[in-house]
Amino acid sequence: MINLDDPLIHGYLLRLIGEDGITLIRNMPEGEVTDEEICNTLNPLRTISKAADDKVKKLNIEIKAAKEKGEETKKLEKDVKAAEKEAETAKANLGDEKEITLNTVRKILFILYENKFTICHRERDANSGWLTFRWMLNMDGIYHQIEREKKKLYRNLVKRKEYEDNNIFYVCPQNCLRLVFDEATETEFLCPLCGEDLVFQDNEQFKELLDQRIEEFEETA
Template sequence: MDPVEEVLNNPAMRAYIHRLIGDEGLDLLEKFPKEGEHSDEDLAASTGINLNSVRHTLYTLYEKRLAEYHRIKNNETGWLTYLWRLRIDHIHDSIRDDMEIVLGKLEHRVQFEEENDFYICKDCHDIYTFSQAMGGDFKCPNCELPLGHFDNEMLVKALRERIESMKKVLGHA
């Protein structure tokens, strides 16, 4: 099976790609010629997708190492032509890199949650740190109602479970 077809038939990978490049990008991947290298103009002409959308998709894929190019120069005109090919075989590395970023953000968030004490307005549902609540005399700055303590134990537990799950998937456990 073609690597692009394999990725697009996998619901999780398709969702990941869709998040990156949207509907038009998926359309380009589905219509991308299986063999060889192609200029963005050729791809736009052969797929019927707007040239700017083709370029945006290719650059987004390039940033994730899912496409690559080489350029050739026309010695008569000095124009550069970029010839593109897909590297969907790098999708697992791309997903892994993104998961590492998310893992770092989750670890930072759980640290923030564990190091702070929180207060909530029962009416507005806004949440404040201890220092924010103390600065407002433990009254909601929006409605002036007294703030109550907010127990974030369930949130911390859920964050820790997600972190451990991601670490297992990434081989950090």
């Protein structure tokens, strides 16, 4: 199991799937599980509350059916009152539990799948044709993926530094846009959006920041 408290891994996953995604990984059941089973694991109190509500509904249906048949319902009515009390208690216990919805779970799982961090098997019911997706974590390649992302970011930083070095920039004082010198001359140094006079932008400080980031990457390479 990967160390989710490792700053490098935590930061990477936070950008990829957010805090809910990290919570999902921390609490993912062992083996192959469905998205609904994962959702129930992430929302234990809500799962209990739903089960209690379902029990009340089931008992009410049984009472209605018994009455239609002319059968005794006292025991069922006693059971439904007890079930309603359980449901109320379950709702009261929800407290501040943050809900992670089934749609959120599915979105996180598919993002992980796209990045090869989950294995997904599909099962089709022979009678209904309904597809069931079964998921299992596979985070073995995360360090390789992080290294690829770092190299990609490094290349982008170098390209951006070259772009900043090789151009002179003019900006709109209303923050409409930023143009290189040739583009600014085409608009006669007027903002094409609001008509304000464009002003020269000194990008030396930004280039220093880029140099610093590039140096940091090279030191850890």
